[in-house]
Amino acid sequence: MSQPDQNDFEYSSEALLSVDLPSVAAARMHRLPPYLFGRINALKTALRRKGVDVIDLGMGNPSDPTPQPIVDKLREAAGKKQNQRYSVSQGIYNLRRELAYFYDQQWGVGLDPKTEIIATIGSKEGISHLCLATLGPGDVALTPTPSFPIHVYAPVIAGANVIGVSMMDGEEALLRRISDMCRTVSPQPKIVFLNFPHNPTAHTVEIGFFEEVVKLAKRFNFYVIHDFAYGLTTFDGYQAPSFLQAPGAKDVGVESLTMSKGYNMAGWRIGFVVGNPDMVNLLACIKGYYDYGIFQAVQIATVIALRHCEEDMRAQAQIYAQRRDTLCESLERAGWEVERPRATMFAWVKIPEPYREMGSIEFAMQCLQKAEVAVAPGRGFGEDGEGYLRFGLVENEERLRQAVRQLRRAFPVDG
Ligand SMILES: Cc1ncc(COP(=O)(O)O)c(C=O)c1O
Structure with a gap:
């Protein structure tokens, strides 16, 4: 059983068990699925160990301070x-x-x-x-x-x-x-x-x-x-x-x-x-x-x-709005299809057509490997999420622009 990095996708803790459970496991543990993001998280950790500055948009973990x-x-x-x-x-x-x-x-x-x-x-x-x-x-x-x-x-x-x-x-x-x-x-x-x-x-x-x-x-x-x-x-x-x-x-x-x-x-x-x-x-x-x-x-x-x-809370929401604008504008310029959300700290983005067929988990792996950007694959949220990536608005605007530059270079989109 591999334990994911504590700070990785927020759903790690409830879905980390593999099928080969120890005999001490309760029957209900067998109803929890294998950890879908194991490979992605392992790669992220390996890249970081090598000193790669991964731009991590995979999590919904707020990165700004408490007021x-x-x-x-x-x-x-x-x-x-x-x-x-x-x-x-x-x-x-x-x-x-x-x-x-x-x-x-x-x-x-x-x-x-x-x-x-x-x-x-x-x-x-x-x-x-x-x-x-x-x-x-x-x-x-x-x-x-x-x-x-x-x-x-x-x-x-x-x-x-x-x-x-x-x-x-x-x-x-x-x-x-x-x-x-x-x-x-x-x-x-x-x-x-x-x-x-x-x-x-x-x-x-x-x-x-x-x-x-x-x-x-x-x-x-x-x-x-x-x-x-x-x-x-x-x-x-x-x-x-x-x-x-x-x-x-x-x-x-x-x-x-x-x-x-x-x-x-x-x-x-x-x-x-x-x-x-x-x-x-x-x-x-x-x-x-x-x-x-x-x-x-x-x-x-x-x-x-x-x-x-309340003002701090509103200011934080405004920060997410600005990051959303920056991310969505950059992705649109790179030829990606994006709908601008009016809430949450995420953008839910369709994988560009030429890359959709490989599936969201594989594509998210490649985003890490080739662009050094971590995103959450839509499939991780169930079959209906296939074909999408979730970008967390948890890095500053400069890092978001940089993330899209790296994605654009690694995954060119025509038009
Ligand atoms: C929809 C949703 N519910 C609950 C949570 C967890 O919130 P809490 O920190 O209050 O447990 C999250 C965290 O990402 C979430 O996205």
Whole structure:
């Protein structure tokens, strides 16, 4: 079993196991696939060892610093002995109250801090344990594809069956597919995952889409887990709607918001699950067994982030917008077909025609070998991602321009 570089693709940890598992492995470990990016990561490491300056756009790992007031508050709070004890697994009340205020300000959504908000150790932890609390063997979950891997493997680890529904033909087709699945699959799907703004495609929706989902959920009795990781990383005047803005959404689902992306707090491990009180309560119950809460100083610093750092958050989104412009303009000039996203920290780019046939994993390998640029192959997010690459906007504009120059030289495109 090869362990990928800790800083490589963010989905490494849930998909790193090869088929030859040791006998100590639990049966569920056999349901996790071989590590698709093993070869790419091994090559990246080898190139770096040789001193090659790989331009790494493969990850969604924010490279800019956490705003200073948050860091300062952490320093101060960490030194106080009352913050060094176990905290509460649901999150301290002040933090939950602050998030309720934040949701009201940002999206006009009212939340009860006592029953409708729980702090999580980042959204991956929250979503994973929520799946363990709501799904088990015999249950079915639907996940739009291509997908961020945890939306597939959290239900898998919980023992459920996961059915991918393609989102590549647009929202209406996705709604139709969800509805068809609910009519034809037995047992009927219990949980439907959503994730808009979307990783990896950067696709965004308007509130009308969530309204339709809520109608379907009520008609077919399923629950929704909306991963809103990029809800605060939006630009061009676009504000991503919260799932909870849709009338009746709280009856049928929850939303997961993270501090990782909007506030560059990925390493701090803090996020939230909010909405349906039954789901929040089930998550609180299972977390009560697993953890004692996030380091209290981190929770206190997060209050400062939510209360005082909106401008920093907006400035960071603007940085992504500028990087997006630089990357997309450079790729267009190089003859690549690109759609400009209005949210997330990614560009989802079609592999130019002459190179598409080799498949995205092979092409991503060649991007590394011949251009010294790391990108995420679309296939890594499921079959529907084939033919695409995901570029992370995690390097500065000069490095992005340089990356495209290197790609252009290695992979000329006519016209
Ligand atoms: C869609 C999506 N959800 C969740 C996460 C993980 O977020 P967190 O750091 O809060 O666990 C990511 C990280 O890349 C993501 O892209």
